[in-house]
Amino acid sequence: MGRKPQSVDHVIAGLRAQHYLADSALATAVFLSIALERPLFVEGEPGVGKTALAQAVAQMLDVPLIRLQCYEGIDRESALYEWNYPRQLLHIRIRELDGDDRDTLEQSLYHEDFLLKRPLYAAIRPNGPAPVLLIDEIDRSDDEFEAFLLEVLSEFQISIPELGTIQAVERPIVILTSNRTRDVHDALKRRCLYQWLDYPTYEREMAILRERMPQLNPRLSEHIVRYVQCLRTKTLQKPPGLAETLDWASALEVLGVETLSAEAVERTLGCVLKYREDMGQADHQAVTTILQEIAHG
Ligand SMILES: Nc1ncnc2c1ncn2[C@@H]1O[C@H](COP(=O)(O)OP(=O)(O)O)[C@@H](O)[C@H]1O
Ligand SMILES: [Mg+2]
Incomplete structure (x- = not known):
């Protein structure tokens, strides 16, 4: 790993x-996670920036x-490992041609390759330095x-019946994310440091938009962020995240819009x-009301 x-x-x-702006709470969580190897x-x-954080x-x-x-x-096979059956079969065919006996053949099949x-x-078991492992949307x-x-996060080892136990030389830095469509069990949470990532404040969202799209006219950026912040105060099925703010800004830019x-x-x-x-928030009346609100706020 780097320093x-x-x-x-x-x-x-x-x-x-x-180009990722973290507040001190989030940065502290990251720092501790690295320092304590948790x-x-x-x-x-x-x-809100969970995947982008990792x-x-x-x-x-x-x-x-x-x-x-x-x-x-x-399941564990798709997360951990599987035996490559087609390759094993091919290997058997080739070795049979060489006249290998059954025991040698069987032994040679269970190899890391x-x-x-x-x-x-x-x-x-990385080939290079210990990586960051992102377990996304658990x-x-x-x-x-x-x-x-x-189990994996407690031991950082893998046991393969045919090969034995493989242990991490250096632990990866692990970041797990959840959109909280359900609660994750306490036992797993107890293993981890916990950080709730909220929608950004106006100042932070402005800073992120300016960081990601510095070319955008500052006044337009300001209006976009005020608008999105205002939408989040409404009762919505799915309030917009930062991803939506950035998408919207890109769309307005491409369309050559200068004022909202x-x-x-x-x-x-x-x-x-x-x-x-x-979509009730997309009709003319609702839009005009929000635009008036942000013009005065
Ligand atoms: N703090 C931040 N600083 C800069 N960009 C951010 C920040 N948070 C989110 N973003 C951007 O917002 C978008 C959505 O973030 P993402 O990580 O996909 O959200 P999540 O994984 O929580 O659903 C990405 O384009 C990301 O780069
Ligand atoms: Mg994500």
């Missing part, structure tokens, strides 16, 4: 160099990012998989609101 950050301020600066569990609404941490440390994307039905290494394996997996993860008029908002609000139930 570990020496302080919380180093983390803030290091992430900033990757997994970091980051929970928050979609689009990417930025890996870049900051100059180590690879290994991502395990969780989904419904994910015949493993399909999935993300957890790759993170515990709330999508089920209880059984969670229990298995707990009602017409411009109505044309582009599909970048921000993604649920039919929320």
Whole structure:
């Protein structure tokens, strides 16, 4: 691994160099997770910067990012390793031609070369420096998989019946994320440092937009952020995250919009609101009201 950050301020600066703006609470959590070698569990609404955090941490440390994307039905084989049967079969065919006997043949089959290494394996036994392991959207997996993860994160070792136990030489830095579609078990949380990631404040969101899209006219940026912040105070099926703010800004830029008029908002609000139930906020009356609010606020 590259040099570990020496302080919380180093983390803030290091992430900033990757265009990721972290407040001191988040930077402290990252710092402690690295210093104490404890997994970091980051929970928050979609689009608040959880996945991007792991990417930025890996870049900051100059180590690879290994991502395990969780989904419904994910199992240990797809997370850890599988035997590469087609390759083993081919190997048998070739060795049979050489006239190898059965025992030699069988022994030669269970070799690391015949493993399909999935993300957890790759993170515990990397080819290079210890990576950042991102276990993304763990709330999508089920209880059984969670229990298995707990085991992996306690031991950082893999036992392969045919080969024996493989231990991590250096522990990866682990970041788990959840969109909180369900609660993750206490046992797993207890293993980790916990950080809730909220929607950004106006100041932070402005800073992020300026950081990501410095070319955008500052007044337009300001209006975009005020508008999104205002939308988040409404009752919505899915309030917009930072991802939506950035998408919207890109769309307005591409369309050559210079000031946020009602017409411009109505044309582009599909970048921000993604649920039919929320489209009430996209009609002319609602848009005009918000534009008036932000003009006076
Ligand atoms: N603190 C931040 N600084 C800079 N960019 C950010 C920050 N938080 C989020 N972003 C940007 O917002 C977008 C959405 O973030 P993402 O990590 O995908 O959200 P999540 O994983 O929480 O759903 C990404 O383009 C990301 O780069
Ligand atoms: Mg994500």
